[in-house]
Every structure is written in structure tokens, then in C-alpha cells.
Amino acid sequence: MSSVNKSDAEWRATLSPEQFRILREKGTEASGTGEYNKHSAQGVYTCAGCGVPLYKSTTKFNSGCGWPAFFDAIPGAVTRHEDKSLFTTRTEIVCTACGGHLGHVFKGEGFPTPTDERHCVNSVSLTFHDEK
Template identity: 45%
Template sequence: MGKKLLWVVFLIFIGCKGVSQEEKKETEKEETAYAVTKTDAEWRAELTDMEYYVLRKAATENAFTSDLLDNKEKGTYVCAACATPLFRSEYKFKSGTGWPSFDREIEGNVGYSVDYKIGVARTEEHCATCGGHLGHVFNDGPRNTTGKRHCINGVALDFIPDAN
């Protein structure tokens, strides 16, 4: 009787392991074709260590370290990797988070994807021209404009002042 019970339990255990429970493994990572593409070595040669770490490896710079955080000049914030215009100075606001924040992007120049790196879904932002990681967008921005807070790594940006 004990052997039969053991066999029944064994068969039930094997029968419960279906294909639906197997983890699906991605064999190929889907790559987006960007207008500006370079090898990893080319990016490393062109970017500073911190720019490379943030833009190409999707890292986050330390809060309150960006030279652009308190910039109040009129102009355009461009991608530090490819110079694509991303944000205008009039879209910038003081969020108190420690990163340059904007309530909107220059339409068509910023791409979006979902990021689960901290265990919850966040909307990641990247340069639509070269794919460089910029930061994340949240729904806690100024209610009197878009309600969005584009929380951007300052090292991912260069600033071009308006001509006077």
C-alpha cells in the first residue's frame, strides 16, 4: 500500500509540471534600430565614464550632483551622446528630487519603455535617436501643466543656451 501511494504521489508531481509553468527564456534580445548606432568601444571612447555608465548602461547618477540641476538659462537640453534636442528650458521645474526635471519633452525625440529594475514597473525614457538612457517619467509633476515629471540624469544632457 505504501509503494502504491508513493507511485501515485510521484505521478501527480510529474503531471503537475506542465509547459505553462516553465520560464520562457528570450534567446535573442530585441534590438531597436536607432539612427545613431555605435559599437560599445566607440561609445566608451566618446563618452566620459559617467556618461557611458548612465547613457549606455542605464545607471542613475547620484542626486544633487548635476551641474544642470540649478541651471536657469534659456536654451535647449540635448542628448550628451548624439546632441538630439530633448527638453526646452521652459519645460524645466524645480522638483526637489535632486535631478533635473521637466514637465514635457520635445515631441518625437524621447522614446519610452517599461523598466522593472526595482521590482515595479516604471516608464523609462531614452533618446529616440541613439537609445541612450535618460531617466524615468512619473505622474507627480506640476498639475497646472502636464502632471508629468521627467526625472532626467543631468549627465545624460548637454545644455545649449539660446542665442541672444
């Protein structure tokens, strides 16, 4: 269960309209438009909603999908849910702390990563912090 509980009005007061649409209403940014799609600096990606660390840059890879891709999350930071929208079953990923929608995880696509998973994450759901 998420530990950050806010009303829609509270979320709207702290998030941009696009962040609210994606994090709280399970939207998706357009492919190839996100700030972190081709981002390659070293550091940590945190939840844009609550600031909890979600992914390390060492797990980011270029999947060519048009969104930031990671092969693993920081342990316990991301929760998976079955998503049956769009006439298919996918695995949605959300921030464990606030329940904010991050994107979806896909398995078995054959990428040369340790987990054979692709966490396809909306850039709008993330904030990047340089390695210090």
C-alpha cells in the same frame, strides 16, 4: 528604432566613463549632484551622446527631486519603455535617436505643470546650449 548605432567601443571612445555608465548602461547619478539640477538658463538641452535636442528650458521646473525635471520633451525626441528593475514598474525614457538612457518619467504627482508629468533626467545625459 534609434538612428545612431555605435558599438560599445565606439561609445566608450566618445563618452566619459560616467556618461557611458548612465547613457549606455542605464545608470543613475547621485541625487543633487548633477550640473543641471538647479540650472535655470534659457536654451535647449540636448542628448550628451548624440547631440539631438531633447528638452526646452521652458519645460524645466523645480521638482525638488534632486535631478533635472521637465514636464514635456521636444516632440519625438524621447521614447518610453517599461522598466521592471528595482522590484517595481517604472517608465524609462531614452533618446529616440541613439537609445541613450535619460532617466524615468512619473505621472500624477500633482505638480502644477500642463502635463502632470515629471521627466526625471540625469544631468550627465544632457548638454545645455544657451538660447541665441
